[in-house]
Amino acid sequence: MSTPVYVGLDIGSSRTKVAVIDAGRRVLGHAVRKSGTDFSATAAVCLDESLEMAGSRRDEIVNAISTGYGRANVAFVTAQSKTEIGCLSRWGRDRFHEAITIIDIGGQDNKVIKLDRDGRRASFKMNRKCAAGTGAFLEEMSLRLDIPLEAMDALARQSLEMVKLGSYCTVFSATEVLENIRHGKKVTDIVKGLFYSVVKRVLEMDSHAGRVVMTGGVVAHNPYIVEMAGEMVGRPVVLPEFPQLAGAVGAALYALNETDPIGIRNDIPAGETDG
DSSP states (O other), X not given: OOXXXXXXXXXXXXXEEEEEEXXXXXXXXEEEEEXXXXXXXXXXXXXXXXXHHHTXXXXXXXXXXEESTTGGXXXXXXXOOOOHXXXXXXXXXXXXXXXXXXXXXXXXXXXXXXXXXXSOEEEEEEEOSOOTTSHHHHHHHHHHHTOOGGGHHHHHHTOSSOOOOSOOSHHHHHHHHHHHHHTTOOHHHHHHHHHHHHHHHHHTTSOOOSEEEEESHHHHHOTHHHHHHHHHHTSOOBOOSSGGXXXXXXHHHHHHHOSSOOOXXXXXXXXXXXX
């Protein structure tokens, strides 16, 4: 028996995220991959992986909506795309029924979105002109330190004497990191200092009304950053389920609420595009 599903695609500059939900707003399937240079092809692969996890088929998709940096580059999605701010807000309104501040740390930018107790967007701020405080910043620093990106969270937790960096700039921070290595500072203490600079950067973007919730790939893979943020704001910060999928789930929720279902073209072979 066919079960209708709704799809959200978040095509970021670094990662592509896809979420499949049902009419009850439950996440049935999801996938994350590096975006690469062909956004549409990557989205197609993520879609197929998500549908397989959900136990669904393409012809069961009622509607699909894209968001993110490459939202216009998904050839097989014909529904109107939505902004990242809109999709994160939609996700927050659905998952939390109180005033919240969403802090999203992505690969290339950071966002701070405030929703009031009724789920209306009160304000938002976005930093996209500098890589400092983003996933790209941590990726660059992992290369400088010659350590795997996925090892940074565990290393930061081992720090006993954090090294504070004086600059937010990625270039200048890299120089500071090399100087600290030359002076014999421990890698664990340097990594914690890098995490601290990320947290400080995003927290200084705006005030934090209501419950603070952090999303994005950076916190999905580095939950210690969330703990550090909680210490700095003086109250626990929420790390939700599937933090990297918040935008994709928000897009799927928009797809669910659309009154004119359009869906996905099923004449495109799995994992391929028409362009």
